[in-house]
Structures are given as structure tokens and as C-alpha cells.
Amino acid sequence: MTVDEKLISRLEKLAKLDLTTSEKEKLRKELDDILKMVDKLEELDTDGVDPLIYVLEENNVWRKDRVQGQIKREETFKNAPDSDGEHFKVPKVIDIKK
Amino acid sequence: MSARDKYETVIGLEVHVQLNTASKAFCSDSTLFGAEANTQVSPISLGHPGTLPVVNEEQIAKAVKLGLALGCEINPHSSFDRKNYFYADLPKGYQITQDRSPICIGGALKIKIDEAFKSIRIHHIHMEEDAGKSIHDTDGAYSLIDLNRAGVPLLEIVSEPDLRSAEEVDAFMSGMRQLVRWLDVSDGNMEQGSMRCDVNVSIRLKGEEEFGTRCEIKNVNSMRYARRAIAYEVGRQVDIIEKGGSIEQQTLNFDPDTGTTTPLRDKEDAHDYRYFPEPDMPPIRLSDGYIQAVKDGMVRLPWELYEDFTEKLGLSDYDASLLTEEVEVAKYFLGLQHLSQQTKASANLIINKILPYCKDKQLALFDFPVASENLVEFLDIIRTGKVSNAMAYQRIFPEMTEQPDRSPLEIAKDLNLLQSSDTSFLEELIEGILADNPDKVKVYRNGKKGLLGFFMGELMKKSKGKADPKVANKLLREKLEA
Numbered sequence: 001m002t003v004d005e006k007l008i009s010r011l012e013k014l015a016k017l018d019l020t021t022s023e024k025e026k027l028r029k030e031l032d033d034i035l036k037m038v039d040k041l042e043e044l045d046t047d048g049v050d051p052l053i054y055v056l057e058e059n060n061v062w063r064k065d066r067v068q069g070q071i072k073r074e075e076t077f078k079n080a081p082d083s084d085g086e087h088f089k090v091p092k093v094i095d096i097k098k
Numbered sequence: 099m100s101a102r103d104k105y106e107t108v109i110g111l112e113v114h115v116q117l118n119t120a121s122k123a124f125c126s127d128s129t130l131f132g133a134e135a136n137t138q139v140s141p142i143s144l145g146h147p148g149t150l151p152v153v154n155e156e157q158i159a160k161a162v163k164l165g166l167a168l169g170c171e172i173n174p175h176s177s178f179d180r181k182n183y184f185y186a187d188l189p190k191g192y193q194i195t196q197d198r199s200p201i202c203i204g205g206a207l208k209i210k211i212d213e214a215f216k217s218i219r220i221h222h223i224h225m226e227e228d229a230g231k232s233i234h235d236t237d238g239a240y241s242l243i244d245l246n247r248a249g250v251p252l253l254e255i256v257s258e259p260d261l262r263s264a265e266e267v268d269a270f271m272s273g274m275r276q277l278v279r280w281l282d283v284s285d286g287n288m289e290q291g292s293m294r295c296d297v298n299v300s301i302r303l304k305g306e307e308e309f310g311t312r313c314e315i316k317n318v319n320s321m322r323y324a325r326r327a328i329a330y331e332v333g334r335q336v337d338i339i340e341k342g343g344s345i346e347q348q349t350l351n352f353d354p355d356t357g358t359t360t361p362l363r364d365k366e367d368a369h370d371y372r373y374f375p376e377p378d379m380p381p382i383r384l385s386d387g388y389i390q391a392v393k394d395g396m397v398r399l400p401w402e403l404y405e406d407f408t409e410k411l412g413l414s415d416y417d418a419s420l421l422t423e424e425v426e427v428a429k430y431f432l433g434l435q436h437l438s439q440q441t442k443a444s445a446n447l448i449i450n451k452i453l454p455y456c457k458d459k460q461l462a463l464f465d466f467p468v469a470s471e472n473l474v475e476f477l478d479i480i481r482t483g484k485v486s487n488a489m490a491y492q493r494i495f496p497e498m499t500e501q502p503d504r505s506p507l508e509i510a511k512d513l514n515l516l517q518s519s520d521t522s523f524l525e526e527l528i529e530g531i532l533a534d535n536p537d538k539v540k541v542y543r544n545g546k547k548g549l550l551g552f553f554m555g556e557l558m559k560k561s562k563g564k565a566d567p568k569v570a571n572k573l574l575r576e577k578l579e580a
Binding site for chain 1: 119120121125126127128134135136137138139140141144146152153154155156157158177182184185186232233234237238239240241242243244245370372375377379380381382383
């Protein structure tokens, strides 16, 4: 797989980024290098080897079904760019959903 | 034959069920419905950097419970994935879901269509979290976001494309609602959004094996809408194919105001969710011991009890269906039936009196005020003929609900409703009736035996409903045929 201009533009859109031409070129090179490294790894014979998804061997870290740790409204909106004191306010979104 | 009749409708469902846990899926915010906006949130549900989700153990138990009830295979190795997309009510920029290894695989739900059973296969059930709520219509330039619902645990039940009509969809959703309520997994409330479904619809010529291209109708939140959306969508697809066109795979939105479906997003925005394993949560390993423990804690299933009620207890299909609609009702019935040793009478009392009373007063069945001993006595005085069935139902029952601690026998005495099987008292009344109606006696004696009903009626009137019908009937015949 080669990382070309088209792929970068698609990723830019999916990640909702706004990149300059030089940033795009920089990213294209970096991603290309990463994929080359992955290609190199693929030379290894991994038949019969389970993929390693989780590095830690821990399983079943569960919690009790108890209500706690909720925060106050003024804290809730502290980092929000905009709010009406009850809701987060965002530029109108109506169409594209999931 | 209209064009539509040539085609068969094929439907698969994705049912979202909101679990009735106290706290959210991956953090400890409350899940209560109807709270003020943004009061049930925390740094985790707000998606702040550096926060760590932790699985709610109840969510796992409830998923396993539903899976066992539907005959699914419980996946011993399941795990979470991230589904990436941007939307204002999804603060993290991804939804935690299960893409590679869902918690339940396979299974089926039996539905009843035209007196016959049909098995609808389940593809899988996976766990995921809900998004927040967007409000678009109150502020001109802005959308308002409430994140109380963000992170509430959901199960998504994905069916195989085994459904063939809106009626079957209805039956499937009703059956699923009954089951999740029965198992105490969800309140199944469609109005509050605790249960909603996406409907995948395609059509094919009857007899054709290949499936047609399907369209997905999103977020259908009532059965009435589902019915209309399916009818509209089938019509739309038939029209396209009849005109020689082909169906494009699309995601559609159903608009209840116009009754039509419209594309939800442009093709160029075709979703690319870039799923990858959720690195913040270790996998879920379910041992046989864990699964067995969940199984041991489960109540018997509605269809198992239905079979018992009809086959072992001899109840009618109607009675058994009513008594197995809700687990509380089934339990209540079994309790009363056990104490009174009367099956049909217990069923009648619950169906005809107790349930309507509770519905009227908006009471939960277990808050019905009359103690079970008194209900048993009530059934007993009917069985032993001390009070007629009609009098007991019409007069004594209402009195019992007013005075729940009083014995029904006492009430019967007070209201002067005890039936008389005292033969001399009845004989006297009968003599009087025969003397008053010599013509009718003659007609009866000439062979018109149907008049017995008239004499019984008179006797009941004269005795003010207290004549024991069996004794009275026998005495009447004796006197008339003397």
C-alpha cells in the first residue's frame, strides 16, 4: 500500500483536520515509512501465532454497579467552548449521523 | 395481482436494548431517565483525556442472561473495540462497542404468527454504549447537547434476515420486549427509547433464493412507525425494480410526519469507522463457572411456563398467554395456585379481578392489598358453595379491596350472601313459586323442560341469590316432576 495524496486527503477528512500542503507532505512521508516498517514485519512467518492485542495479561477488570463520581454542572462546562448553563452549545448539526 | 404481490419482503433487525443498570457501562454515572440535562456526567462520560473506562459487572451479567435465554452461545473470549466517527453527542470521537468478538453468538427467538410458531435466528448480540442526545430545534444557530445518556449500556441484538412482514417484526419486537422485562435486563420502554430498532429491508421475487440489496431504516422507535416505514420502503423498492432500476444500498431515515424514508447521508460520506481494539479495557473472559452461576440465578422463561400452564395445568391458551406476559403475574399466579390448590379459579380471579383492579389503581401486582390467605378463603367459599360465584365476584371482592384484612367469609355473612342449601327453606319458596305459576307448571309437566330455567330464575330472585344452585336445581326437579 502506498500513501498518496488521495489517501492523505481522505484521512484528513475522516479525522476532521485542516492541513497545509507542507503538513500533508510531511505526514505522507511519515505514514509511508510506518507502512514500510509493517511490510518488513510481514516477512516473518506468523502462521499459528495468535495476534497479540493486549500486552497486559489482566482480564475482567470490572466494577460494581454503583452510582458515584458525578460532577457538578459548573465543572461540567468548565472546558466547554460554549454552553447555555444546561447544555453544551455546538454549531448546528442536523444531517450526518452514524 | 398487483406488482407488489410478486415480491417477498425480507427483513432483518438490529434491536437496541438499554440495560436497566443503576450506573453507566464504563463509568459510575447514574442512568436514570428524565434527569435535568448534563447532571449525570463525569470526566469519563464527557470524554476528557486521561480518563479510563471500567466495565460495569452488571452489564456483563445481563448480556449473558439474555444470551442464555435466547439459546446463544456465550463467547468465553469477548472484547471491546472502538468505532470512530465524529458527532457532537459523542464526546470521545468514538463509541465503545464490540466488533470482532461479541459476547453472544447465534440463538433464536420464537414468535407466534397466525397460531403457528416461527423461529427467528439471532446472528449475535454485542455490548456497546449509547451516545448523548442532541436537541436541534430550540436554538437557531446552535444544537444543544445533553450527555446524560452518553455511556448508558446497550445490547444490540442483530437478527438474521428471517422476518417476512411488518406483522413478524411486530411479533419479534413484542417477544423481545416481554423477554427483556421478564429477565429484568431492561424496562423495554419504547417511548423512553429503552428499546429501538434499525430495520433492514430488501425485496426479492417470490421463490428467489438470492437476497436483494437491502436498505437500512434507522432509529425506528415505535411499532406503529416500523409498520409504516416498512410498508413505504417496500413500495419504494418495488417501484424502482418494476421500472427496471436497481436498489442502491443506503441508510435511510423514516420521517413520521410524511410517512416516507429519505437517505440519511451522502454516498461520498460512506462510513469508514476504522474499528480497532479498545486498548483501555482488557478482554472479558467468561468461565463455565461464571456462566453457570448466571444460569442458576435465572427465573424460568415465559415460554417454559406457558407450556407448563397449558399442558400440565390445563389452562387455556388465552389464560396461559395472559399469565405469562409479565414475570410478576406468573409468580403471583403460581403462588395463589399453590396455596389454594385451585388452578382455573386462581387464574380467573387474577385475570378478571386482580389485574384489572391493579391496572385501574396503577398498582404493581405485588402491592395488591388483599393478603393471600384471604384470597384463598375467597376461592374456598366459592368452591364449597357457601357463596355463589357471581355474588362473590360482584359483591365480596370489591369489599375485600376496601377492607383487605377482613375475612371474605365474614364479609359474606355481613352482606347476607351465604347461600342456602337449607332444604326446608328452599322447599317453602318452591311451593310458593309453583302455586303462583300453575300454567307454567302444566306446560312443564307436558314436556317443555326448558322452563326449568324460568323456575330457577324465580327461585334465585325469591332467595335473593342465596340459593345454592345445585341443591335448588335438584329440589325444583323433584317438585315439578312429582
